[in-house]
Amino acid sequence: MAAERIKKTTVIGSGAMGHGITELLAMNGYEVTMVDINDEILQKAKEKIQWSLGKFVEKKRIRQEDAEATLARIATTTSYEQAGKDADFAIEAAPENIELKKTIFAKLDQTTPSHSILASNTSTLSITEMGKSTQRPDRVAGMHFFNPPHQMALVEVIKGDGTSQETVSTLVELARKLGKTPVVVRKDVRGFIVNRVLIAASNEALWAYQRKEATILGIDASVKYSGGFPMGWFELADFSGLDIAYEVGRILYEAYGERFKPCSEVIDPLIKDHKLGQKTGMGFYDWTKGRPRIPFNLLDEYDVERSWAVAVNEAAWLINDGAANPEDIDTAMKLGTYWPQGPCEHADRTGLDVILNKLKELHAKYNMEMYTPCPLLEDYVGKGWIGKKTGRGLYT
Numbered sequence: 001m002a003a004e005r006i007k008k009t010t011v012i013g014s015g016a017m018g019h020g021i022t023e024l025l026a027m028n029g030y031e032v033t034m035v036d037i038n039d040e041i042l043q044k045a046k047e048k049i050q051w052s053l054g055k056f057v058e059k060k061r062i063r064q065e066d067a068e069a070t071l072a073r074i075a076t077t078t079s080y081e082q083a084g085k086d087a088d089f090a091i092e093a094a095p096e097n098i099e100l101k102k103t104i105f106a107k108l109d110q111t112t113p114s115h116s117i118l119a120s121n122t123s124t125l126s127i128t129e130m131g132k133s134t135q136r137p138d139r140v141a142g143m144h145f146f147n148p149p150h151q152m153a154l155v156e157v158i159k160g161d162g163t164s165q166e167t168v169s170t171l172v173e174l175a176r177k178l179g180k181t182p183v184v185v186r187k188d189v190r191g192f193i194v195n196r197v198l199i200a201a202s203n204e205a206l207w208a209y210q211r212k213e214a215t216i217l218g219i220d221a222s223v224k225y226s227g228g229f230p231m232g233w234f235e236l237a238d239f240s241g242l243d244i245a246y247e248v249g250r251i252l253y254e255a256y257g258e259r260f261k262p263c264s265e266v267i268d269p270l271i272k273d274h275k276l277g278q279k280t281g282m283g284f285y286d287w288t289k290g291r292p293r294i295p296f297n298l299l300d301e302y303d304v305e306r307s308w309a310v311a312v313n314e315a316a317w318l319i320n321d322g323a324a325n326p327e328d329i330d331t332a333m334k335l336g337t338y339w340p341q342g343p344c345e346h347a348d349r350t351g352l353d354v355i356l357n358k359l360k361e362l363h364a365k366y367n368m369e370m371y372t373p374c375p376l377l378e379d380y381v382g383k384g385w386i387g388k389k390t391g392r393g394l395y396t
């Protein structure tokens, strides 16, 4: 089905992401039925959308009549039958739990017309498994929006094992119609692109802290002020929620083994004490008095090239696995997390030989799997494809 045929849509789950995706779809002219487990939750979600549209009017980004027309395109219900019966496209943004998501996909399969495309906004769970719980795995895919969906430009479109190329193309087109930049994740790999590279890089810093090589403030100051990243790794983990970082980290460890060995000594006590970051007021930092102050003078405490080396290594694994190409990896990291440059561009500028040496040096020192170079890096360096200076690296 071509994206132009999508008129009516359904969003399952009206929480942080669901209500944002609903707003985005409705603002772009789609009729949306939003589903949740009870009417109170739906009512609150609708109020949030109304509030957000009001802000757009205030900032003169849309007119009052556009806000009203957008709201008029949104219906709410607790009934899958009602929501599904004439939907051309449905996306679920229910809690991150594979069994729940499989049940939701089975229900959507029964209640939506056979032509409709079913998508999941999961951050990391298996699209293939969700597809298998339907009779139409070819029309099931991942469509991973970032928070908040109306602001963040990136959408990862994920191909499950059973997803057809046509479905991927339709969702890429739909993302563009919503004003987003889609990147295609060609294999159903855990963490997709952004979470996988991001957690790899921040895990290195967590271990550096655990080994007492640098302080939390020193690492974050170096990452921000020397590295040019928008937030330090600890600040970002607190901001996103340590429970989420912990859960995604656990799934990555399950999928890729020792390369994602979690730094349990540091993170487990915080989870146990329910210090989950900004949302609970406490995490690595105390958020009760606002955003943490990260002092400029510590900007040399941690060598940011270590974070880059591990990020580049993970990007190399994505390329090696046939899951993504360098352009898409770089686009995803810049738009999904505001990195100052993508890991592949960084590698080609720095030199793959320099990155490889850094990984080898760290591996010799710490004997940890996260520093074992991806064979693709060894291969490229062996061929003399070391980046800009030789005309070929991860890019040509």
Ligand SMILES: NC(=O)c1ccc[n+]([C@@H]2O[C@H](COP(=O)([O-])OP(=O)(O)OC[C@H]3O[C@@H](n4cnc5c(N)ncnc54)[C@H](O)[C@@H]3O)[C@@H](O)[C@H]2O)c1
Residues within 6 Å of the ligand: 012, 013, 014, 015, 016, 017, 018, 035, 036, 037, 041, 092, 093, 094, 095, 096, 097, 104, 121, 122, 123, 124, 144, 145, 146, 147
């Ligand atoms: N929060 C983020 O920053 C973020 C970013 C990208 C992706 N995601 C992913 O989006 C999904 C949703 O995350 P969230 O942060 O919006 O969660 P959330 O907890 O804010 O919202 C989930 C909503 O789903 C509802 N729900 C639960 N069971 C349901 C069911 N059976 N049918 C319909 N609705 C049901 C809940 O009542 C709740 O309103 C997750 O898969 C998450 O990994 C989250």
